[in-house]
Amino acid sequence: MSGDKGLPAVGRRRSPAPAPPLDNDDLLSDILLRLPPLPSSLPRASLVCKRWRRLVSAPAFVRRFRARHRRSAPLLGFFTQGDSSVSFTSTLDPPDRLPRGHFSLKLEDRCRFYSCRHGLCLIVNRMDRQFLVWEPVTGDLRRVAFPPEFGNAGNKLVQHAAVLRAPGDVHAGEDHSIPFLVALVGRDEACTRAFACVYSSETGVWSNLISTACPSMVPMYYNPNTLCGSSLYWLLGPRMAILEFDLDKQFLEVIDVPSSDDRYRMFQQWVIPAEGGGLGFLCMSGYSAQLWMRKVDSDGIAGWVLGRTIELDKLLSLDSEVNFPPLIIGFAEEDNTIFFMTSISGIDISVSIVQLDSARFKKPFRIEKIDYHHPFSSVYTAGNTVLVSNNIGFFVLIDRMIYHRGHVRSDGY
Incomplete structure (x- = not known):
C-alpha cells in the first residue's frame, strides 16, 4: 500500500550512527597536533576538559607534536654567555614568553658557547678537549671528545664548530634525544691550511679529515x-673571506666576499641564505644593510650581485645624532631574522629584531652586554605546565618542570 512506503523493511537493521568526530581520540589527537607550536598552545588546550588534558599530556603525543613542528619551530629567544653560565632571554610576547631562568646552564672552566641550531646548542671545552651538545628543552647534555688529530697527540688546532640535527626525518632515540652532527673546522699551526670533519651521534665516530689551502686566514x-x-659557512680573517664546508660532498672551499674592502669587521658582516635560495651576504654600511647574492653567470663563473638595501634608520626611526650605526649581534636562520644592536644609554643596550624577507620588526628590547647573542628556535611544550587565568584576564604559565637533573652522558672517545 502506498501508505507503507515510508516504513522500514521488516527485519532490516539500521547501521549504528557514527561517533561524532571529536569523540574519537585518534582523530582528536590528529586535530590537536595542528595547534601552533607555541609554548601556550598545549597548556591552553589542556584547560578545555580532562579528556583533552589527558591527550595533550601523553608523552607519545608530545613527541609527535614536537616532531611535526620541528621544521617550523618558533624563535623562543636567545642565549648569552656570561662569566660562568649561559642565560636565556625570551623574545616572545605573553602568554608565550618564558620566564627568566629557563634553559640556564652553569659552564665549566674555559668553556665557550658556539652556536644554536635545530633545538640544539654547542659549547666547547678547550681544557678537556671536548664539545658539549646541549638540548635545552629536555635538559640533555652530551659530551663529544675532540678527534685524535686535535687532541693531546695531534698537531691541529680547533678553531670553530657547529651543531645540527642529523639529516632526514630521523626520530629521537629511546632516550628521546635528538640525533645530531658536530662539524669541526680547524687549522694547522702555520695557518696555511684549514681542516674539517664531522661527528655523528648515531655512529659515535668522526669522519676522515678533509682540508684546503687557507693561507694567513682562520675562522x-x-x-x-x-x-x-x-x-656551513664561517667568516675568515684577518683578511676577509668565507670558508664553506659542504657536508654532503665533503669538501672545503674559500670564497671571496662581495666587497672590495675585505677587512674583517666584527658585528658588521654576516653570511645569510640568499632570497630564493643559495648563498647570501649581509654587509653593514652606516645605517644601510646591503643584501648580496652569489650568482653563477652563463659561463659558469660565480660572482656577487647586490640584491637590495634596507635603510634601517628609516625602518626603525633611528636618530643618527643619538644612536650609532646598527651592529649585527645575532642571526636566526629558521626565521631569516637579524638582531641589530641600535643604541647604548648608560647600562641599557637596545636591540631590534628585523625579519629580512618582510622587513618587519619587533619592539626593541634590552640586553646587558655587547657580544654575539645566539637565537634559539625550538618546539617547547612546557612539560608539566598549566595555563591559568588571573583576575585581570591574562594567562600565566606556571611551570613545575625541573631542568638539569645531573643527566650527563658521554659520547665519542
Whole structure:
C-alpha cells in the first residue's frame, strides 16, 4: 500500500550512527597536533576538559607534536654567555614568553658557547678537549671528545664548530634525544691550511679529515656559523673571506666576499641564505644593510650581485645624532631574522629584531652586554605546565618542570 512506503523493511537493521568526530581520540589527537607550536598552545588546550588534558599530556603525543613542528619551530629567544653560565632571554610576547631562568646552564672552566641550531646548542671545552651538545628543552647534555688529530697527540688546532640535527626525518632515540652532527673546522699551526670533519651521534665516530689551502686566514673564534642548504659557512680573517664546508660532498672551499674592502669587521658582516635560495651576504654600511647574492653567470663563473638595501634608520626611526650605526649581534636562520644592536644609554643596550624577507620588526628590547647573542628556535611544550587565568584576564604559565637533573652522558672517545 502506498501508505507503507515510508516504513522500514521488516527485519532490516539500521547501521549504528557514527561517533561524532571529536569523540574519537585518534582523530582528536590528529586535530590537536595542528595547534601552533607555541609554548601556550598545549597548556591552553589542556584547560578545555580532562579528556583533552589527558591527550595533550601523553608523552607519545608530545613527541609527535614536537616532531611535526620541528621544521617550523618558533624563535623562543636567545642565549648569552656570561662569566660562568649561559642565560636565556625570551623574545616572545605573553602568554608565550618564558620566564627568566629557563634553559640556564652553569659552564665549566674555559668553556665557550658556539652556536644554536635545530633545538640544539654547542659549547666547547678547550681544557678537556671536548664539545658539549646541549638540548635545552629536555635538559640533555652530551659530551663529544675532540678527534685524535686535535687532541693531546695531534698537531691541529680547533678553531670553530657547529651543531645540527642529523639529516632526514630521523626520530629521537629511546632516550628521546635528538640525533645530531658536530662539524669541526680547524687549522694547522702555520695557518696555511684549514681542516674539517664531522661527528655523528648515531655512529659515535668522526669522519676522515678533509682540508684546503687557507693561507694567513682562520675562522674567527666567536663569529657564529651559518647553514645554507647542505653547507656551513664561517667568516675568515684577518683578511676577509668565507670558508664553506659542504657536508654532503665533503669538501672545503674559500670564497671571496662581495666587497672590495675585505677587512674583517666584527658585528658588521654576516653570511645569510640568499632570497630564493643559495648563498647570501649581509654587509653593514652606516645605517644601510646591503643584501648580496652569489650568482653563477652563463659561463659558469660565480660572482656577487647586490640584491637590495634596507635603510634601517628609516625602518626603525633611528636618530643618527643619538644612536650609532646598527651592529649585527645575532642571526636566526629558521626565521631569516637579524638582531641589530641600535643604541647604548648608560647600562641599557637596545636591540631590534628585523625579519629580512618582510622587513618587519619587533619592539626593541634590552640586553646587558655587547657580544654575539645566539637565537634559539625550538618546539617547547612546557612539560608539566598549566595555563591559568588571573583576575585581570591574562594567562600565566606556571611551570613545575625541573631542568638539569645531573643527566650527563658521554659520547665519542
